Amino acid sequence: MEEQNKKILLVEDDPNFGTVLKDYLTMNDYDVVHAKNGMEGFEKFKKDDYDLCILDVMMPYKDGFTLAKEIREKNTDVPIVFLTAKAMKEDVLKGYKVGADDYLNKPFDSEVLLMKIKAIIQRKATETISDSKQFEFKIGSFDLNSKLRFLRHEGGDPVKLSPKENELLRLLALHENDLMPRELALTKIWRDDNYFTSRSMDVYIAKLRKYLKLDPKVEILNIHGEGFRLVVNA
Amino acid sequence: MEEQNKKILLVEDDPNFGTVLKDYLTMNDYDVVHAKNGMEGFEKFKKDDYDLCILDVMMPYKDGFTLAKEIREKNTDVPIVFLTAKAMKEDVLKGYKVGADDYLNKPFDSEVLLMKIKAIIQRKATETISDSKQFEFKIGSFDLNSKLRFLRHEGGDPVKLSPKENELLRLLALHENDLMPRELALTKIWRDDNYFTSRSMDVYIAKLRKYLKLDPKVEILNIHGEGFRLVVNA
DNA sequence: CATTTTTGTTAATGTAAGGTTAAAAGGCAA
């Protein structure tokens, strides 16, 4: 199965340049959201999680530095890279002050850009390794570790889960005792909602039920036409 | 206790430029060792520990890239910055491949240089808090000394590890019982993530497993599509 | 009740990732 693409927020007011850059990054397997100005950029930033922000410095209404400051208030970790037409010393210094990770002068070589992006995202990734709490779930007498992808029953031998099994069970656990809409799983895990992915999901539900049989209090119920519900009975 | 100045190795063959730069950095509280060519640079590097290496690319006898490669073999962590007269695309790419942390085009603004140096050293410092300084590991009934590159089982004869074996086992040990992402090892140790480096890594995993067989409680597990996990069972 | 739609389950298939060993290539020192 394919790996999740890295998400980039690109804020650039020049429509030509912005579009070209977006296409180029998209071609290189990044998911790019393109905002045309600082305001829009901040709105989009709040709505999603990004692996990298590329901000043009010179923009009407709200310049890149101001935007960067706002972003930093919401998120101290996301890497920020500035784009600027010319290497003004003050700008560069100001950029680093706001917490920039790098600086690119237009015009720049696209391969160099790619290399830098890769390096920056990678760097952050290794720094951020220890946020493991959100990967552990208790499901009845089971423990699910969705980072290491195993399910353990009462301290016994852990069963390895495949990526899809793991993601699906994790989604169910996140909605424990509540409805997990079929459509949600399909768009989140399969990223496509059609007859075949839907059947595929049913196959995985069956697999999970088999694993969970060890604890009769735990079951996955179907809500016809709606989705599934992971329930843990008292 | 007062703080120790950061040590910089400057390798630059132009005597004028080199001296000016050295003086400037010294004025700004760095301890600078100035080598006049690649050979000398490598000698000085071996004799001491540095917080940063600044290497000119164009040098007689031994260019900056070659020197960087030698340095990387001795030390995978020390930050390296290249100096170059003009931004040749191939050079830049080559630099990043050898593990460069940044790139400076001559002539450059001295304040910008200082800012970058500070940022790079700082970055390494925070990265290094968790992993670097650690060279001795207890892995089940094994002792790994990754500075001297040997692995000993219960005080028996130590086995010499090759550089790659050593780095890989050290990375695994740093993440003991946790996931060590495949991609992390490839970018950290091989500095490139492609089919061949990935297969090469698998070969090394096999070698390590052979060494570790002496203690059945110690195993390297694979998490399909994610990476490896060094586990020590109770 | 007959029919359609949705879900349950198992098995078969194709592909990708990883395991293992050996040979080739590269580096380095004697």
Place this chain on the structure above:
DNA sequence: TTGCCTTTTAACCTTACATTAACAAAAATG
């Protein structure tokens, strides 16, 4: 240069995974 050690590449094999097909059973529909 030779010889030794390390690393990469290749070959072949096994396992893991996701999808699809096939058929059975529920549930909805009218």
